[in-house]
Amino acid sequence: MKNNLYKFSLLFLSLIFLFACNPKLNNSVSETGQHETAVIEIKVQGEDQAESNKEVHFDPGMDLLSVMHDNYTIQAKEGLVEGIDGLMANQGQNKGRYWKLIINDQMSQKGAKEIIVKDNDRIVWDLTDDWDF
Template identity: 30%
Template sequence: MKKQWLLLLTSVALLGACQQPADDKAADQSSAQTEKQAKQEATFSIQPLEGEAETKQVTFQEGDKVLDVLKANFDVEEDKGFVKAINGVSQDEDKQAYWMFYVNGEMAPKGADQIELKAGDKVEWKLEQMQAESESEAA
């Protein structure tokens, strides 16, 4: 009788040990998928009025907003979601030059604090000079 109990306990222990690696594999795969989903890439380009653009490949997590990723990767001054300066280059109200941004070649329809990034997005920040109405009518 003792041999049967010993055999039964040994069998249960062996089956339990065999089952463990399968659970670990599933957990590892799930973790790898979560990490893969969490880390996504986009390209940010910063173009001042004069000089060359700085382009940088950035990583972010699903759900991150354009402004959050900009602030995490560049030196940014902002006020209530409006970008005032990037990497020490400030907008210039006297020259009517303001930071504008484009996502995948199109001007953003909302603020940078409202737009979620997607994998592969190309975000361009450009310091653009606005034309006064009289200047645009003359042209």
């Protein structure tokens, strides 16, 4: 009887350990329990209203491409964003338009994979043929 109780206890503790350490089953936001927030706006040239304006939550240290994949349907090639939620650059009615990336009112000189998103960043993706800022 003691032997069965010992086996059951060992099995129960093993299952608890397995579920507690599995990152896919663990719903914590990050290892420290902290998360950061940014606002991402998706715009299309010539339209008065943004296609999307969303507050997103992410773990500290995440790159923009990963944050975008977590919150939108993204088409990217070699780290460069080509489409966001079905809005494709340089195709169909958007021929000659590309994604201009603006972070905190500054045009980015880097691709989304190279940018580490910070708390309270304001990120604008503008599908445009106008590269003036």
